[in-house]
Amino acid sequence: xxxxxxxxxxxxxxxxxxxxxxxxxxxxxxxxxxxxxxxxxxxxxxxxxxxxxxxxxxxxxxxxxxxxxxxxxxxxxxxxxxxxxxxxxxxxxxxxxxxxxxxxxxxxxxxxxxxxxxxxxxxxxxxxxxxxxxxxxxxxxxxxxxxxxxxxxxxxxxxxxxxxxxxxxxxxxxxxxxxxxxxxxxxxxxxxxxxxxxxxxxxxxxxxxxxxxxxxxxxxxxxxxxxxxxxxxxxx
Numbered sequence: 001x002x003x004x005x006x007x008x009x010x011x012x013x014x015x016x017x018x019x020x021x022x023x024x025x026x027x028x029x030x031x032x033x034x035x036x037x038x039x040x041x042x043x044x045x046x047x048x049x050x051x052x053x054x055x056x057x058x059x060x061x062x063x064x065x066x067x068x069x070x071x072x073x074x075x076x077x078x079x080x081x082x083x084x085x086x087x088x089x090x091x092x093x094x095x096x097x098x099x100x101x102x103x104x105x106x107x108x109x110x111x112x113x114x115x116x117x118x119x120x121x122x123x124x125x126x127x128x129x130x131x132x133x134x135x136x137x138x139x140x141x142x143x144x145x146x147x148x149x150x151x152x153x154x155x156x157x158x159x160x161x162x163x164x165x166x167x168x169x170x171x172x173x174x175x176x177x178x179x180x181x182x183x184x185x186x187x188x189x190x191x192x193x194x195x196x197x198x199x200x201x202x203x204x205x206x207x208x209x210x211x212x213x214x215x216x217x218x219x220x221x222x223x224x225x226x227x228x229x230x231x232x233x234x235x236x
Contacts, residue, residue: 028068035063040071051076058086102225103170105232114235117170120163124231127205128164132157134181134208152184157208164213166231169224173216175209177223182210186223201230 030037040063047059058076062069074086109115122129134155141151168174177186189203204223211218 025064026068027072028070030070033065033068033070035065035070043071044073044075047073047075058090060086060088060090060092096221099225102228102232105236106166106170106228109232109235115166115231117165117167119166121165121169121227121231122163124234125202125205125227127202128227129205131160131164131205132208133160133175133212134185134210136181153180155181155208160209161212162214164209166228168213169220169228169231171217172219172224173214174220174224175211175213175216175218176204176220176227177207177210178218178220179210182207182223197226197230198233201227 030040043061043063047056047061050056051058056076057080058074058078060074061071063071072088074088074090076086078084078086078090106115110117120128134157137154137156140153164174164176169176172178175182177183185207186204189200189206191197191200204227210216
């Protein structure tokens with residue numbers, strides 16, 4: 001099945017569905033909670049425009065105020081091939097919207113005194129103690145065509161000037177699997193078969209960072225927050 005996932009999650013809605021069970025949350029007329037029913041119609045119209053344009057095949061939108069649901073609507077299709085309509089209780093892959101969830105877990109541990117922003121990651125994952133930083137070397141091979149894997153970049157390593165911290169991971173300033181060197185090297189230690197996150201993450205200590213910690217911003221699509229997940233597991 002081709003389900004709608006990342007595009008829909010990027011809109012206004014899905015984390016609200018994660019926060020409250022719609023089956024248990026009381027419903028209300030929009031006017032009863034101080035919301036314009038007429039303006040809520042704009043949400044329907046916006047979603048329909050995206051569906052008609054082919055940007056998404058379907059959506060679920062929810063608006064709540066003061067603990068009551070004023071609007072919950074499913075539009076479009078859940079499955080394009082079978083023409084299955086979208087359902088209000090459809091499950092979505094929320095992709096990188098898991099990052100705020102992990103961030104909240106870290107902040108909860110901060111409140112409990114179990115984690116500090118400036119803690120080195122090695123406090124929880126010892127394999128992160130002596131990381132290296134990759135430095136590109138000479139003329140690099142041309143980029144591979146779309147969908148193909150090109151030759152790995154040429155580089156040498158130098159010691160990291162300091163350890164990466166919890167803050168570095170939260171703010172994408174760690175250099176952990178966030179560029180051509182680290183992404184290429186990460187393939188050598190990637191998650192295998194039925195391994196757990198706890199099996200995989202310590203191996204990232206073998207992967208060179210993309211830059212000296214804290215000196216740049218570069219999005220770490222998975223590894224940075226996967227590492228925070230293991231920190232949360234061990235700290236809690």
